[in-house]
Amino acid sequence: MLSRRGFIGSAALISASAVSGRVQAANIPEAPFMEKATMQPPLHPTSGPDYNPVVTLNGWTLPWRMNGDWKEFHLVAEPVVREFAEGMKAFLWGYNGQSPGPTIECVEGDKVRIFVTNRLPEATTVHWHGVILPSGMDGVGGLNQPHIPVGKTFVYEFEMKYSGTFMYHPHSDEMVQMAMGMMGMIVVHPRDPGFRRVDRDFVFIMSTYLIDPGTYLPKVTEMTDFNMWTWNSRVFPGIDPIAVRLGDRVRVRIGNLTMTNHPIHLHGHKFNVTCTDGGWIPETAQYPETTTDVPVGAVRVFDVLADNPGDWAFHCHKSHHTMNAMGHDVRNMIGVSKKDLAKAVGKLAPDAMVMGSTGMAMGEMEMPMPDNTLMMMSGSGQFGPIEMGGMFTVMKIREGLARDDYKDPGPYKFPKGTVAYEIEAPNKEAPRQTGAKEQITKGKGGKPMDMKGMKGMKGM
Numbered sequence: 001m002l003s004r005r006g007f008i009g010s011a012a013l014i015s016a017s018a019v020s021g022r023v024q025a026a027n028i029p030e031a032p033f034m035e036k037a038t039m040q041p042p043l044h045p046t047s048g049p050d051y052n053p054v055v056t057l058n059g060w061t062l063p064w065r066m067n068g069d070w071k072e073f074h075l076v077a078e079p080v081v082r083e084f085a086e087g088m089k090a091f092l093w094g095y096n097g098q099s100p101g102p103t104i105e106c107v108e109g110d111k112v113r114i115f116v117t118n119r120l121p122e123a124t125t126v127h128w129h130g131v132i133l134p135s136g137m138d139g140v141g142g143l144n145q146p147h148i149p150v151g152k153t154f155v156y157e158f159e160m161k162y163s164g165t166f167m168y169h170p171h172s173d174e175m176v177q178m179a180m181g182m183m184g185m186i187v188v189h190p191r192d193p194g195f196r197r198v199d200r201d202f203v204f205i206m207s208t209y210l211i212d213p214g215t216y217l218p219k220v221t222e223m224t225d226f227n228m229w230t231w232n233s234r235v236f237p238g239i240d241p242i243a244v245r246l247g248d249r250v251r252v253r254i255g256n257l258t259m260t261n262h263p264i265h266l267h268g269h270k271f272n273v274t275c276t277d278g279g280w281i282p283e284t285a286q287y288p289e290t291t292t293d294v295p296v297g298a299v300r301v302f303d304v305l306a307d308n309p310g311d312w313a314f315h316c317h318k319s320h321h322t323m324n325a326m327g328h329d330v331r332n333m334i335g336v337s338k339k340d341l342a343k344a345v346g347k348l349a350p351d352a353m354v355m356g357s358t359g360m361a362m363g364e365m366e367m368p369m370p371d372n373t374l375m376m377m378s379g380s381g382q383f384g385p386i387e388m389g390g391m392f393t394v395m396k397i398r399e400g401l402a403r404d405d406y407k408d409p410g411p412y413k414f415p416k417g418t419v420a421y422e423i424e425a426p427n428k429e430a431p432r433q434t435g436a437k438e439q440i441t442k443g444k445g446g447k448p449m450d451m452k453g454m455k456g457m458k459g460m
C-alpha cells in the first residue's frame with residue numbers, strides 16, 4: 001500500500017485535538033493509495049470492540065485513524081487504470097488508486113468522519129447507500145449539499161447507527177460516474193462481537209462496462225448491452241478464488257450497482273440470506289437457497305457452512321454474464337454444414353472463418369485478438385478449459401487452512417474414485433426424435449422418422 005505523502009498505519013492514534021466543531025485543513029488525514037488489483041490481507045482492529053475483519057475480493061480495506069472518538073477516513077475520487085484480468089486494462093474513475101474504491105469498515109456506534117477529495121475533471125459527491133444518517137450527510141448533489149468542485153475536499157460526519165452491509169457511490173453526474181466505476185462497499189460490524197459471528201467474511205461489488213474490443217474506455221451511455229460483467233471491476237479468470245477452511249462459517253456480502261439483477265449461485269452447498277442493505281434478517285425469516293438474486297441498487301449477504309471440501313463454482317447464473325467481450329448479434333449456426341457454409345461465405349469474404357456449427361466452445365482454440373481484449377471464454381482447470389469469463393470464480397474449500405490464509409490453495413486433490421469417469425459404451429442408436437438426426441447432419445429437419453433407431457424404447 002502506498003501513500004503519496006508517506007504511509008499511515010491502519011489505526012494510528014493521533015492526539016485528541018480538534019475533535020469538536022469543524023475540522024481544519026491541517027487536520028486532513030493522509031490518503032492511502034493502492035497500486036495493485038490483488039486481494040489485500042484483512043485489517044484486524046487494534047482498538048475498540050473486537051471483530052472479524054472482511055476480505056475484499058481483488059481489493060482492500062481503507063486504513064483509518066482515530067482522532068479523539070472519531071474514526072477518520074480519506075477518500076480521493078480520481079481517474080484510475082484498472083486491470084480487469086491479465087491482458088486487459090480499463091481507463092476508469094475510482095477512489096484511492098483503484099476502482100472500485102476500498103471497503104470502508106467500522107463498528108456499529110462509531111462516529112465516522114470521511115474526507116472526500118475530488119481529483120476528477122468534474123464535480124462529484126458521495127452518497128452512503130443504506131446508511132441511516134442526517135439528511136445533510138446523504139450526499140445527493142444539489143439536494144443535500146453543493147456538488148464538490150474539482151480540486152476541493154468535503155467532510156462527511158455521522159454515526160454508524162446500525163451494523164450491516166452498505167455501499168457508497170456518487171450522486172453527481174451519477175450515470176457517467178457509476179458507469180466509469182465509482183463505487184465501493186461499507187461494512188459495519190456489530191458492537192457485540194458474538195452477534196452472528198463467522199470465520200471468514202468476503203465482500204465485493206458488481207459493476208458492468210461496455211468496452212469495445214481493442215479500446216480502454218467504457219461507453220457511459222450504454223443501458224443494457226454490456227460486455228464486461230465484473231465483480232470488483234475484475235472478470236474471470238482475473239477474480240480471486242475464495243479460499244475457505246473446511247468447517248468454516250463463511251459470509252459473502254454482495255453489492256449490485258449494475259443495471260440488471262444477478263442471480264448468484266454457489267455449487268455444493270445451501271446457504272441462507274442473512275442480511276440486506278436494510279439490515280439483518282431475523283433467523284425465523286431465513287430459508288435455504290443455492291442461488292440468490294441480487295437486485296439493482298441492493299445488497300445481499302449470505303452465510304454458508306463450508307462443510308463440503310472441493311472446488312466449487314461460484315457465479316452469476318445469467319450465462320451471458322459469465323462471458324467476456326461477446327458479440328450478441330451472432331446467428332445460431334448449430335447444425336449448419338460447415339463445408340457448405342464455408343464455400344458460400346468464401347465467395348463473398350475469402351478470409352472469413354466459419355465457427356459455431358457444433359457449439360461455441362473455444363477453450364482450446366486460439367484466435368488473433370485485438371489488443372487489450374480478453375477471450376470470450378477463458379480459464380483452465382486441472383481437467384481442461386473452464387470456458388467461463390465475467391462473473392465467475394471458485395470457492396476452494398480445504399482442510400486445515402490457517403486463520404488468515406486467503407491464498408489460492410491450488411487445484412483440489414480429488415479423493416480416488418470420486419470424479420465422474422468414462423466407460424466403454426456403444427453409441428450407435430439414432431436420435432430418438434423426428435428431425436433430430438437431420439439437425440445434426442444436415443442442419444434442417446423434414447425427413448420421416450427412422451423407426452429402426454427406436455428399438456429398446458418400449459415402455460417410455
Ligand SMILES: [Cu+2]
Pocket residue numbers: 229261262263316317318321391
Ligand atoms: Cu449477472
